[in-house]
Amino acid sequence: MGILIQVAAAAAYAAAAWAHWPAPARPQIPPYAVWLVPVALALHATGLVFAIATPDGLDLSLTNAVSLVALLCVLVTWASGFLRTLPGSAAVVLPVAAVAALASALIDAPHRFPYAGEPWAALHIAIALCAYAFLLVAAVTALLMTGLEKRLHRGLPARGDGTPPLLTLERYLFRLIGAGFLLLTATLATGALFSEEVFGKPFKLTHKSLLSLLAWLTFGALLLGRWRFGWRGRKARNLIVAGSALLVLAYLGYKFVLEVVLGR
16 A cells, blocks of 8 residues: 555656646646645655554665655755745756655665664654755755856856745755754754663764764854855855765765665
8 A cells, every 4th residue: 555655656746847847838837736746745755654654663764764855855845935936946856756755665675763662762863854854955955056056157047937036045045054954953962862861872973973963063164154254155055065965974875884785
């Protein structure tokens, strides 16, 4: 049942990506496209419940983790209005979500979470995934803004009639960064409490914790530089992409090494 729901979610994402794709023959987004993304999100979330909450415990395999992060990224992009106003965002997040939903449905490589009964575990994971979603959407936005800026410098119009000015997009971008940074701070705090409860010490030095801390420092430096020195433009966007890359390596990269390379 869960597999069929996730396949249906992937199909809905693909249809939504096609509907949002800019084309000369279709200058406006079709009216039905408004419903495709929430339908895809609902199907995706339902399918993930079946995939993760199994009778044998929580299955947080790499494919399920990627699928869940992809779902949250679509949710943030859709709720923020970027799917409608920022050209290219739909072309990035929707196909990725479709592939992630299919991978979760078709690849059976369970990885049980051994600490599901610990009080801080579920809260830590939930906050961490939300933080990753906000900051990954910020990274996608930063890359798309770089493309828009290059078009404007070449004297070309921005794709899409409803594209906000770059300064407006930048304000939205830093709101995402601010929210993501707060969630990432809460992630590190709940992770310390979880580590204290399970391992008897608040910080266990691993590649995952070290990369997460480096990402936190990167985003903290960015927000401080924005507030104190007015950092913006390419410098700020490069730091956003760098911090997001550290987060991807910290969680998804770490899981890839453990589950695929080392087979644990």
